[in-house]
Structure formats: C-alpha cells, structure tokens
Amino acid sequence: MNLGLKNKVAFVSGSSKGMGKAAAMIFAEEGARVVITGRGKEAVNKTVEEIMMSTGNTEIIGIAGDLTSKEGVQSAIRQVVDKWGTVDIAISNVYGPQAEGFETVSESEWYEAYQQQVMHVVYLTSEVIPYMKKNRWGRLININSISAKEPHRELPLVTANVVRPAVAGLQKSLAFELAPYGITVNTVLPGSIETERIKEYARSRAKIKGVSSEEVQIGSWAKIPMNRVGTPREFSSVVVFLASEPAAYVTGVSIQVDGGRVRSLF
Template sequence: MDLGITGRTALVTGGSKGIGRDVAHLLAGEGSRVAVVARTKADVDDAVASIRDQGGTAVGVLADMTDGEQVRRAVAEVREAFGPPLIVVGQTKFTVPGDFADIEDVSTYVDSFETYTVSQIHLLHAVLPAMREAGWGRFVHIGSATAKEPVGNIHHAVANATRPSTTGLLKTVSDEYARYGITVNTVAPGWIETQNAVDYLRANAGLETEEERRAWMLGNAGVPAARMGRPEEIASLIAYLCSAQAGYVTGNWIEVDGGHHRSAF
C-alpha cells in the first residue's frame, strides 16, 4: 500500500531504538524524509545509517524532549534540513517503579507529569502551527495501555497516576485541530518485547527464556495472545496513522496489546 507520504518530513522522537526505530524505518521506506530524534549520539547515528543503507533519507537530531528549549531547537533543525515536520511521532519515558506506599516524594509525580505530558505540550506547540498552515498534519503519540487500565501488579503507581493526563491532552488537541486537516492519535502498546521489557521481567519475575515469558503472559499477565508483541507490530499501525489514508481517524486511543484489555469498548 502506498501511504501517500512521499516527500513529507517526519520527526520521530525516540527514533533510535525499539518501536521508534521501526517507525522511522517504515516512514523512510514510504518516501518520507525522516528526522531521528533522541539523546544518545551513537544510537542516533546508527539508526540514521541504517535508514540510509536501505535507500532512505534521514538525519539525526540530538535532543531531550522533556526540555522545552531543546524541543524547539530540534524542530528548528529538522525544518532547516527537510522543511517543517508534518508527521510527528512523540514519546517519552519515565520509570520510577513502586507501589503508592513506596513513593512518598511528591516531586516524583511532578517529574513524571512533566515527562509524559508537558513534553508533549512543548512538542505540539512547536509543530502545530506549520501543520495548520499546510492544512495537513499527523501527530501520533506512543503511550501505554496502562493509561486507560492501570495494572497494579507491575508496581508503577507513578506512571498509572500521570500517564492518563497525556491522553486527555491529546484528545482535546485532536478536537481543536481536526478542522485543519490535522489528526492526533494515541497508540497504546501492551507488553512489547523490547530490551527494557525483557530486562524488567528478568529482574522482577525471574523470566529468562521466551518460553517462560510466553507462559507468564498468559497465566500471570492475562494476555490472550500468550506472547509479547513485537515492536514492528506497533510501528506498522503508527505508520498507517501517519498516512494520507488515515485522514478521518483522529482523537483515538488504539490499543495494541494481544487482547490484554478486557473491555469490549
């Protein structure tokens, strides 16, 4: 399928690893000019080289997306290299595990809110004006299924408290900007087989092998698919949401979790 985004400029935050890297590759493969944005130069350089080796067009930008000044600079660098980014994939990470009783420092919750939600405010302010002027834009946030259905047994009280605020923000923005041809959606992965997730399960559940992880997914996590998802299974949906064909899909929360979410709605 031709996604109709040849020549578009795409900015992919966290594009050097995991899901973000797969998204960057898919968008480049569709003819978009991709800016890989992350904090670590070696990882960014490796991702950019990989895209170019496959015939794609890419540039690397170093930035911490939780810092408003760095966000604005990153967007300016992308604009100078390729033109304004009309496709934007946003994500940030903040991990302070623990149950509610374990975390008494309220500033931890504040830091989490700033990482998950304020970072997206900075990014939206930086990219929406050009999208509105162009009459076309795609903004996809990579969130987490726990924002809608918090999971207590993974001990992330802080994330469970602060992730939903990002979802509310993006739904509001999607309503305000849909009339300008701009879509805003959240993709919510469940258990995805990234290195971080594998390390977490090793440290907290003692799982060493894929067979052990599959059994745990079904018996403990309650994932009907009985396995972790693959990063490319998330990336493919994100690429579609960035497409010309997805112009009537906006304001949505789309879970990709192997059936983990139990509600029919």
C-alpha cells in the same frame, strides 16, 4: 495501498531504538523524510546509518538531545525546519516512569513523571502545529501505554498509572481543536512489545517475586490471548498507518496494540 507519505517530514522522538526505531524504519521505507532522535548521539547516528543502508532512503537526519525539556524540543524542531522547512508528522515517544509504589514515590518523582509524559507532548505539539496549520495537514501521534485504559497491577507503576491517562486526555482535547485544520491526533497504546523496556520490567518483577525473568515472561504471555509478545514492527505499522493519507478521517482515538490483552470494550 499508497500511504501518501513520500517526502512527508516525520519527526519521531525516542527513535534510536525500540518501537520508535521500528516506526522510523517504516516511514523511511515509505519514502518519508525522517528525523531520528534520542538522548545518545552515538545511538542516534548508528540508527540513521542503519535505516539508510536498509531502505536506500538518504533523507534521514539524526538529532541527539533531551526532548523532555522545552529547550530540547525547540532546538530539535528548529534544526528540522532549517533542513526541510516544515514538520508534517510528529510522533511523541519518551521513556516511561520507573516502577514504584505510592509510598516510595517522592514529590520530585511525581513532577518528573509529569514532565516526561505530559509536558513532552505539550512542547512538541506547540512547536509543530504552526507548520501543520499552515499546510492544512498534519499528524500528531502519541505512543502511550495500555495503562491509559487499564492500570498496571503486576508492577507498582503508580506514576505511570496516573500520568498515562492524562496524556490520552490531552490528545483527545487536541483532536477537537485541530480537526478543522486537517490535523489528526491519535494515541497508540502498546501492550507487551518485545523491547528492552519490557525485559527491564520482567527483571523488576522477577526480583519482587523471587523468580527468574523467564518465568515472569511466560506468566505474562498467559494473560495475552495471542500467547506471545508483539514485535516493534507490528506495533509501529499501526503508528505509520495513522500518519498516512488513508487515515485522514481517524482522529481522537486511543488504539491498543496488545494481542487482545486489555479487557475493556472501548
């Protein structure tokens, strides 16, 4: 299948590692012009070199900065537009809130969680939609979490359980507004994907339960019908398909990639 991504400009936030990196790799394989972003310049540069070497695609640039701030997003998009003149695809992907229960969360941490998850999408969308509207084509995809459909119970992730559904609501609203311009807006919800983040969660749960992280991981797998965690590439393949030309009639949806873990019908 021709995904129609050759020479499309794909901005992938949080792509120096994990699921974002896997998505960037696939975009590069498909011939897109890819923007690697992350907080650490060294990690970003390393990922750019790795993807170039692996794919033979030299149309890759790296931008280091804080994409949870308005200034950080504006600066990053300005650099992309200076380089390639537009942004066709924007993937929102930032680190999630820390594990905490309601009684231990400070007021500032509530604001921080909202800033990380919701305002990042607001800032990025605001910067890229003028170019997408002009082109009458665009893809906005948010990497969220299955907690947007089914709140976490294993860990006290109260801030995540609150702000994750807010992002899904924002994306649904944007889908209504932007559909007439040929812009699709979708959310992809990872379940247990083999990243450093999930290992961190396993360590946190192990500490709470007083067991080893290996025991926690085995217990988690039992809740997944496929009885294993997913790979970053398996997850990111769905992200890249939603960014493709064949997915032009898919918008306003939240798709979980979780091995069947979420029990809801929709």
